[in-house]
Amino acid sequence: MITTIAFSAFVAASGIWMGTRAVQDHRIAMDERRRLLDAAAQRFQGAHITYGADQFPILAAKLGDGRQIRVDIVADTMVCRRLPQLWLKLTLFEAAACARPKIGALARPTGAEFYSLVHGMPHLLTLPSTGVALLMRGDASASCEQIERAGAMFGTLFADPTLKEAAITPRGVRLVRQAAQGERGAHLLLRQARFAITSIAPEVVLRMIAEAQSLSDCLADANPALAAPAAA
CATH class of the missing domain: 1.20.5 (Single alpha-helices involved in coiled-coils or other helix-helix interfaces)
Structure with missing residues (x-):
């Protein structure tokens, strides 16, 4: 007893x-x-951090040229036969909307990329071989010259295997890059998405800003239109 x-x-x-x-x-x-974006936020004067329902931080800041950026962290557990992914999504907002088309490319597409802008673009575009499995889409206003110029930039950007998506729109540019991969043990044994990362390096964010600016510049001769910044 x-x-x-x-x-x-x-x-x-x-x-x-x-x-x-x-x-x-x-x-x-x-x-x-x-705290994942705290170190990156210190690189921008007047940076502001808010938090989503999942407690991932959202960084908003203004660049020296007046353009704005937004950095989001997206946990992707909608995966099949691979580990969960943590994506770093950066949006560069133009100071004013430009009269340019929507053109984007998505690496290794599965159709489950819920965060993707490319899947929402109506027309499938032909991209010269880059050695990477890319889905390139755009809208009806894209000219052959614009497609070629954007495609050449995509070929350069996607040489980095961590880049998942690059898209240019009249209102801004969007880049999505792998930040971390889920821990195998937690995923296989407990079906949990755990990521062994405690901070996003500021250099990664600064690099993405430079890449976004380069992508924007490749169609920089488009005429600006009067409009306030909005979501890309």
Whole structure:
């Protein structure tokens, strides 16, 4: 009888400890998640960080030329036969909308990229061979010359295998790059998406800004139209 009571007490105490530990671990994980863009934010005067419902940070800042950027972190668990992905999404907003088409490219498309701009573009475009499996789409206003110029830039950008998407629109430029891959053990054993990353390096964000500016410049001769910045 005493042994049974002692065992029951042990089980109860173990359950309480495990529950408390799980809550503590979750809080620590959420705190680490919220700080992912803190180091990058320090590189921009007047940078502002907010948080999504999933507690991933959203960085907004203004560049020296008046253009604005927004940096989002997207956890992608809609994967098949591979590990979860953590994507870094950067949007460069033009100071005024430009009279240029929508053109974008998506690397290694699966059709499950819920964060993609390219999937929403109506026309399939032909891209010269770049050695990377790319889906290139655009709208009806894209000329052959514009497609060729954007395609050449895509060929350069997608030489980096971490780049997932690049898109140019009248209102801005969007880049999506792999930030981290899910831990294999947590995914295979517990079906959890855990990422072994505590900070997005500021250099990665600065590099993406430079790439976005280069992509914007490749169609920079388009005439500006009067419009306020909006989501790309």
